[in-house]
Amino acid sequence: xxxxxxxxxxxxxxxxxxxxxxxxxxxxxxxxxxxxxxxxxxxxxxxxxxxxxxxxxxxxxxxxxxxxxxxxxxxxxxxxxxxxxxxxxxxxxxxxxxxxxxxxxxxxxxxxxxxxxxxxxxxxxxxxxxxxxxxxxxxxxxxxxxxxxxxxxxxxxxxxxxxxxxxxxxxxxxxxxxxxxxxxxxxxxxxxxxxxxxxxxxxxxxxxxxxxxxxxxxxxxxxxxxxxxxxxxxxxxxxxxxxxxxxxxxxxxxxxxxxxxxxxxxxxxxxxxxxxxxxxxxxxxxxxxxxxxxxxxxxxxxxxxxxxxxxxxxxxxxxxxxxxxxxxxxxxxxxxxxxxxxxxxxxxxxxxxxxxxxxxxxxxxxxxxxxxxxxxxxxxxxxxxxxxxxxxxxxxxxxxxxxxxxxxxxxxxxxxxxxxxxxxxxxxxxxxxxxxxxxxxxxxxxxxxxxxxxxxxxxxxxxxxxxxxxxxxxxxxxxxxxxxxxxxxxxxxxxxxxxxxxxxxxxxxxxxxxxxxxxxxxxxxxxxxxxxxxxxxxxxxxxxxxxxxxxxxxxxxxxxxxx
Numbered sequence: 001x002x003x004x005x006x007x008x009x010x011x012x013x014x015x016x017x018x019x020x021x022x023x024x025x026x027x028x029x030x031x032x033x034x035x036x037x038x039x040x041x042x043x044x045x046x047x048x049x050x051x052x053x054x055x056x057x058x059x060x061x062x063x064x065x066x067x068x069x070x071x072x073x074x075x076x077x078x079x080x081x082x083x084x085x086x087x088x089x090x091x092x093x094x095x096x097x098x099x100x101x102x103x104x105x106x107x108x109x110x111x112x113x114x115x116x117x118x119x120x121x122x123x124x125x126x127x128x129x130x131x132x133x134x135x136x137x138x139x140x141x142x143x144x145x146x147x148x149x150x151x152x153x154x155x156x157x158x159x160x161x162x163x164x165x166x167x168x169x170x171x172x173x174x175x176x177x178x179x180x181x182x183x184x185x186x187x188x189x190x191x192x193x194x195x196x197x198x199x200x201x202x203x204x205x206x207x208x209x210x211x212x213x214x215x216x217x218x219x220x221x222x223x224x225x226x227x228x229x230x231x232x233x234x235x236x237x238x239x240x241x242x243x244x245x246x247x248x249x250x251x252x253x254x255x256x257x258x259x260x261x262x263x264x265x266x267x268x269x270x271x272x273x274x275x276x277x278x279x280x281x282x283x284x285x286x287x288x289x290x291x292x293x294x295x296x297x298x299x300x301x302x303x304x305x306x307x308x309x310x311x312x313x314x315x316x317x318x319x320x321x322x323x324x325x326x327x328x329x330x331x332x333x334x335x336x337x338x339x340x341x342x343x344x345x346x347x348x349x350x351x352x353x354x355x356x357x358x359x360x361x362x363x364x365x366x367x368x369x370x371x372x373x374x375x376x377x378x379x380x381x382x383x384x385x386x387x388x389x390x391x392x393x394x395x396x397x398x399x400x401x402x403x404x405x406x407x408x409x410x411x412x413x414x415x416x417x418x419x420x421x422x423x424x425x426x427x428x429x430x431x432x433x434x435x436x437x438x439x440x441x442x443x444x445x446x447x448x449x450x451x452x453x454x455x456x457x458x459x460x461x462x463x464x465x466x467x468x469x470x471x472x473x474x475x476x477x478x479x480x481x482x483x484x485x486x487x488x489x490x491x492x493x494x495x496x497x498x499x500x501x502x503x504x505x506x507x508x509x510x511x512x513x514x515x516x517x518x519x520x521x522x523x524x525x526x527x528x529x530x531x532x533x534x535x536x537x538x539x540x541x542x543x544x545x546x547x548x549x550x551x552x553x554x555x556x557x558x559x560x561x562x563x
Contacts, residue, residue: 035387038379042397044422045437049412050400056415057260066261074245078265081241084157084232085225085269088164093217095165096172097210099316102309103173104180105299114313117320119545120538121170129163130235131534132323135330135527142326155237163231166319168221175220179213180206185295198300206299215280219273226270227405227501234522242266243501246407250505256415263408274403324538331532346528361497361514362540364432369493372436373485376443381473384451385459395444402441406501409438414505426508434503435496442495443488450484482555486548494541 057063071078103114137144137152144150187209191201229243236244242262250259301309331350334343376398383394401409413434417424424430458476478485500515507516514537521530 035382038382039394041375041437042394045433046397046400046440049409049416050404052415053260053263053408053412056257057264059257063261066258067265070258070261070265074242074262077240077242077245080157080232080239081226081243081266082269084161084164084239084241085222087161088168088225089218089221091161091165092168092172092221093214095169095312095316096176096217097214098309098312099169100173100176100180101299102313104177105301105309114317117317117324118170118173120324121167121320129167129323130159130231131522131527131530132326132330133159133163134235135326135531136322143322155235157236157239159235159237160232160239160241163235164225164228167231168224169316170320171224172217172221175217176210176213179210180297180299183209183297185297188297188299189295192300198302198305201300202305212280216277219277219280223270223273223277223403226266226273227407229407230500230519243405243407247504250407250411256411259411260415263405263411266405267403267408270405271403274399278399327531327534327538329531331528331535333528346532349526349529350532355517357512357514357517358536360428360511364428364435364513365493365496367432368435368439368496369489372439372492373443373488375436376440376488377447377478377481377485378473380444380447380451381477384448385456398441398444401438406438406499407505410434410502410505425506426510428511430506431503431511431513434506435499438499438502439492439495442491446484446488446491447481450481454480483552486552490545490548493544497537497541 103111106114134141134154136142138154139145139151141152144152183206187205188201191205196204227243229241229247232239232241232244233247243266246259246262246266249255249262331346332342332344334341334345379394379398383391387394404412413430414425416422417430424433454477458480459472463472498515499513500519503513504516504519507513514533518530518533518537521527521533
């Protein structure tokens with residue numbers, strides 16, 4: 001016989017299991033609904049426009065003849081794109097390694113000064129280097145003509161390759177610095193203990209460990225150079241690339257099918273480059289996974305290496321300092337009858353432009369930075385920690401905007417959102433969505449890296465203490481991710497502030513961005529006004545960086561007081 005007490009216990013136990021099963025089913029349902037609403041924007045603002053771009057390129061029965069005609073007509077531009085992208089990627093990768101190897105051995109204010117100069121490259125489009133180069137070393141340049149009496153012609157392929165190489169070098173230095181600092185110092189000390197000289201250590205230890213970093217830097221620079229159309233237009237002269245021809249084709253003729261087909265041709269090398277870049281990044285993460293957090297590296301050097309590094313750093317940063325001094329000072333200079341004088345007259349010409357683009361760009365960049373970063377972090381958290389299967393699919397979709405050239409992504413948005421029910425062309429929304437989803441891969445990658453360094457035990461402990469998933473994320477996970485989140489906000493803000501290729505086709509007479517005003521001033525030959533606009537962009541980025549740093553310090557102080 002079963003007693004009444006045992007029956008009641010069995011009934012309560014069964015009831016508890018039933019409630020738990022219903023709770024799990026309800027939680028699963030809410031998770032599926034939440035994931036569905038997270039994935040809808042990816043399909044709507046990434047996959048849908050790209051699919052329409054491919055359909056437009058292959059529209060009609062003569063698509064093959066269209067591609068054949070494009071290859072025949074623009075074969076030199078396509079070859080120029082491959083040539084300039086390969087050379088600028090190769091040169092910038094080699095230069096970046098040498099300079100990063102020198103910077104990592106500096107100490108104190110010298111290293112901080114170098115990092116400050118490098119950070120300014122994040123807030124300047126590639127064609128800004130061309131602007132300052134023309135002002136300093138062009139046919140009537142301040143240094144080449146007015147000081148040395150030389151009349152140089154920078155408008156050729158060497159000018160394009162040189163300017164792209166210098167701009168990408170600054171970005172690649174930051175990449176190599178991270179790779180060098182991630183090394184395990186034990187390997188270097190072991191080599192020195194076994195009697196290896198500095199050259200042998202670099203050849204046999206440092207360079208093999210940096211092979212993934214070299215490959216990633218090269219392919220990423222190649223990808224950036226493919227989509228850069230501003231530099232060839234400004235300084236290329238008769239040397240045109242496929243990206244610049246795409247820009248001229250859509251602006252001059254509005255032939256969307258032909259332009260879509262040209263973008264598809266540019267997409268193939270870009271896609272291959274991106275795949276090789278991702279492979280190199282994954283290899284680097286696997287190789288350095290067990291080395292992070294160990295003994296910091298101390299790189300040996302001899303007299304010959306020291307001389308080469310110091311001379312390289314001196315020449316490179318002297319050029320960079322002159323470049324940014326030119327950007328800030330050229331806007332306050334006038335040249336009359338061979339004489340140079342300081343003036344504020346250029347400010348009047350600056351106000352003749354539509355400066356409402358400044359406030360619109362600032363607003364769009366701020367929204368992109370915060371909203372885009374938050375969406376990227378939430379989506380990465382769901383995919384990395386909550387999605388049991390199919391993680392590669394959202395990751396691949398998130399990577400698509402980054403591997404597409406900017407002009408390709410902008411054209412895809414025109415094709416996707418120029419008809420009801422989602423008619424966004426001519427509105428500010430199409431610019432905003434393009435900025436957010438163009439920069440989304442950057443925030444997603446930073447979120448994935450931060451989550452990989454976050455132990456899962458914290459999340460499990462929060463769930464064991466009764467916290468629901470929303471509370472665990474907002475009160476445990478996200479506060480720990482805040483430093484990475486703020487870094488993502490800053491990076492997306494600066495990229496949106498200077499983005500050009502993706503939004504150049506989306507602006508309208510009512511809604512224009514600041515970089516378009518800058519590009520317009522350069523095309524008109526108003527280099528003084530362009531320098532003022534460039535200085536404004538750099539100062540805005542610096543002010544936002546100081547604001548985020550102040551917020552980070554206050555947060556750490558508050559967290560320390562609570563502990």
